[in-house]
Amino acid sequence: MNSQHFELLKGLVNPNYVQQAEQARNSRSKLITSLLTQRRLPDNGWPEADIQMLMEELASFDTNNFQGNVGVGEREGRVICDLVRRRHFGLTHGIGRSGDVMAEQPKAAGSSLIVQLTKYLALDAIRLAGIKAAKTCAVLPAATGLTMTLVFLALKQMRPQGRYVVWSRIDQKSCFKAIGAAGLKPIVVELKPIEGTDAIGTDVEGIRAAVEKVGAEEVLCICTTTSTFAPRVPDYIDEVAVVAQKLNVPHVINNAYGLQCSKCTHLIETGCRRGRVDAFVQSTDKNFLVPVGGAIVAAPGGQLVDKISALYPGRASMSPVLDLFITLLNLGASGWTGLLQERKENAKWFEERLTTVATKQGLRVLKVPANKISFCIDISSLGRPAGAEGQEDMDHLTFLGSALFTRRVSGPRVVLCSPAASAAGTSPAGAAGYPEKQTETATASEETASTEEVVKIKGKYRKMVDGTAFECYGAHTDAYPCCYLTAACALGATRLEMESFLERLESALQDYRQGAGRKDKGKDKVAK
Numbered sequence: 001m002n003s004q005h006f007e008l009l010k011g012l013v014n015p016n017y018v019q020q021a022e023q024a025r026n027s028r029s030k031l032i033t034s035l036l037t038q039r040r041l042p043d044n045g046w047p048e049a050d051i052q053m054l055m056e057e058l059a060s061f062d063t064n065n066f067q068g069n070v071g072v073g074e075r076e077g078r079v080i081c082d083l084v085r086r087r088h089f090g091l092t093h094g095i096g097r098s099g100d101v102m103a104e105q106p107k108a109a110g111s112s113l114i115v116q117l118t119k120y121l122a123l124d125a126i127r128l129a130g131i132k133a134a135k136t137c138a139v140l141p142a143a144t145g146l147t148m149t150l151v152f153l154a155l156k157q158m159r160p161q162g163r164y165v166v167w168s169r170i171d172q173k174s175c176f177k178a179i180g181a182a183g184l185k186p187i188v189v190e191l192k193p194i195e196g197t198d199a200i201g202t203d204v205e206g207i208r209a210a211v212e213k214v215g216a217e218e219v220l221c222i223c224t225t226t227s228t229f230a231p232r233v234p235d236y237i238d239e240v241a242v243v244a245q246k247l248n249v250p251h252v253i254n255n256a257y258g259l260q261c262s263k264c265t266h267l268i269e270t271g272c273r274r275g276r277v278d279a280f281v282q283s284t285d286k287n288f289l290v291p292v293g294g295a296i297v298a299a300p301g302g303q304l305v306d307k308i309s310a311l312y313p314g315r316a317s318m319s320p321v322l323d324l325f326i327t328l329l330n331l332g333a334s335g336w337t338g339l340l341q342e343r344k345e346n347a348k349w350f351e352e353r354l355t356t357v358a359t360k361q362g363l364r365v366l367k368v369p370a371n372k373i374s375f376c377i378d379i380s381s382l383g384r385p386a387g388a389e390g391q392e393d394m395d396h397l398t399f400l401g402s403a404l405f406t407r408r409v410s411g412p413r414v415v416l417c418s419p420a421a422s423a424a425g426t427s428p429a430g431a432a433g434y435p436e437k438q439t440e441t442a443t444a445s446e447e448t449a450s451t452e453e454v455v456k457i458k459g460k461y462r463k464m465v466d467g468t469a470f471e472c473y474g475a476h477t478d479a480y481p482c483c484y485l486t487a488a489c490a491l492g493a494t495r496l497e498m499e500s501f502l503e504r505l506e507s508a509l510q511d512y513r514q515g516a517g518r519k520d521k522g523k524d525k526v527a528k
């Protein structure tokens with residue numbers, strides 16, 4: 001309703017009431033004014049009702065919602081099921097045009113506005129998280145791995161001679177596969193132990209050597225990662241950025257869930273200021289608690305982000321953009337920074353609690369001070385039962401993962417390793433129940449191993465990912481001195497949840513010690 005309507009209302013309802021109603025309406029409209037002029041997160045989150053009203057108004061700007069609109073194109077935003085239409089607030093045209101996924105869609109002014117606003121809000125959120133150097137970004141309807149592929153493909157257009165991606169090893173399949181999917185060759189740079197800790201970190205000199213070996217012109221980019229499972233720590237983005245600048249090679253950062261951690265954002269900020277960073281990619285779901293489906297590619301400047309948008313063939317789903325838009329409006333700056341602060345405090349608290357529980361169980365939390373999200377406990381001693389007939393059995397440690405899975409704990413991983421030159425290997429937590437275990441595994445002679453042979457080949461655990469063999473896959477390194485269990489204290493996790501995890505961990509450890517899951521004894525003790 002506009003001011004003329006309110007005047008007319010005064011003839012129907014007590015003018016005092018109408019005046020109050022108009023004031024209420026005006027304060028809503030002030031929120032919109034400041035959103036459109038400042039293009040930043042509102043200081044305080046909007047109530048859902050206000051967001052809903054805005055969504056409905058914006059949807060009415062799209063042609064499919066015009067009164068009396070007649071569509072004679074093959075794509076007119078038609079939706080047959082009303083439940084689906086409502087799920088999308090009637091915003092059914094998607095985003096982009098055939099030539100550019102960030103371009104305005106002529107049939108959808110409302111949707112196009114949301115795309116633009118979301119970009120500004122996301123950029124503000126990235127800066128508030130600590131990367132002030134971020135100057136531009138795009139919210140893409142593809143998750144982190146695929147967005148990394150798009151970044152590589154766009155770089156490839158700008159640097160056609162680049163064939164290699166020099167990649168600091170991280171045992172996460174999607175980011176590695178992103179390289180192959182772009183038709184590029186990975187050069188894996190192994191990590192190094194960090195003295196005085198149990199951590200492993202970037203081999204900066206190894207990265208430089210790898211680039212120099214094939215020649216900088218042939219290197220498409222150096223790829224580093226911030227957020228990662230312990231005992232790996234965030235790559236030394238700041239140092240690698242300096243190397244990238246010296247060698248004149250692009251530098252792309254996988255910041256999958258790094259926005260939630262000031263350690264990671266600080267590294268990127270420093271990298272942007274002191275050296276070369278071409279783009280950094282972060283997941284929308286891991287950082288902003290929306291359903292999986294989107295990623296934000298951001299950069300301290302340059303043309304790369306525009307190149308990526310222009311590379312995208314065709315229109316795309318609006319859902320990931322819309323989810324982020326609504327969430328950022330609802331959080332506001334205070335909600336977002338509050339979440340970050342809460343996670344930081346929770347992680348500190350969790351590490352202390354985990355240490356207490358581990359100590360009580362005669363176990364040790366590994367010393368990985370630079371990883372502020374993921375924590376691990378050395379569980380090797382569980383595989384070495386005391387007593388004369390106690391036989392070392394590290395493989396059985398994967399059962400601990402299954403026991404936690406059975407107790408409805410999702411997310412922890414049991415990683416099996418041993419020191420260099422002896423058996424080494426990994427298996428995801430709850431291997432018994434996880435499909436992961438069935439995935440491809442290398443053998444010297446045959447491609448397909450039976451489930452029994454899946455993890456153990458020639459006394460070593462090895463995994464093929466996209467044609468490359470990794471020793472001790474899961475540990476981020478060919479050899480690590482102990483077997484461990486990881487758990488993360490990520491954004492959105494509550495203390496109640498983490499406390500339950502610790503309780504269930506204790507009881508899983510107890511069962512394990514009593515022989516649960518072993519063929520010979522204690523089979524019936526497996527807790528359900």
Ligand SMILES: *Cc1c(COP(=O)(O)O)cnc(C)c1O
Nearest residue numbers: 143144145146172174175256283
């Ligand atoms: C989650 C994650 C990915 C993959 O993300 P998708 O959104 O599933 O593509 C890649 N790298 C790291 C480090 C991750 O944590």
